[in-house]
Amino acid sequence: MDFEYADALNQAIRLLSLRHRARAAALLAPLGLHPGQEALLLELDRTxxxxxxxxxxxxxxxxPSVTLMTxxxxSAGHIRRAPAPSDKRASVVELTDTGRALAARVKELWCALAEETLRGVPAATAAELPALLRTLTANVDTRPARDA
Known part of the structure; x- marks a missing residue:
């Protein structure tokens, strides 16, 4: 691979990441959320x-990042934490009613952001993007492999 292509690719990924995060932050701010907090709410809503x-x-x-977000x-009333029944040192996190309502609003924003991000992209290409992006993420993931 030559440098010109590598540079163009890496710059495009970097800029997409920065701009997407900034746009997400702008959409989340009126809800009183910061980037990352929406992912926590959506994960609890999902699981x-x-x-x-x-x-x-x-x-x-x-x-420590999750501890800070939780x-x-x-304190905003969106989640509650309680000691885990099996390990009092661990905390179980769950959504409150207001957290579930907020997660529903975040889902609406997430759909709008995805539509905005994919504007002008052919449907067939858009359909392939999630798998492609997961592959790219796995290719650069430096975290240790999880035990399955």
Whole structure:
């Protein structure tokens, strides 16, 4: 691969990532959310209550980041934390009624952001993008492999 192509590809991915995050932040701000918090809400909405460590793994981020997000979302009344029945050192996180309502609003924003992002992209190409992007992500993932 020559440098010109590599540079164009890497720059395009970098700019997409930056612009997408900025656009997401702008859409989430009126809901009182910061980027990353929506992913936590959506994960809990998708899976139900889970231990913070499992949530960190599911989100692909470090446990201290999840701890900070859960504290903020808990103080806003969107989630609740309770000691895990099997391990009092671990916390189980779950959505509150307001958290479920907020997750529903986030889903609407996420659909709008996806439509905005894919504007002008042929339907066939758009259909292939999730799998392609998962492959690209796996190719650059430096996290240790999880035990299955």
């Amino acid at each position: 139900g209550p889970m231990i913070q460590a499992q949530l960190a793994d599911a989100l692909g981020c470090e446990p 504290r903020k979302l808990e």
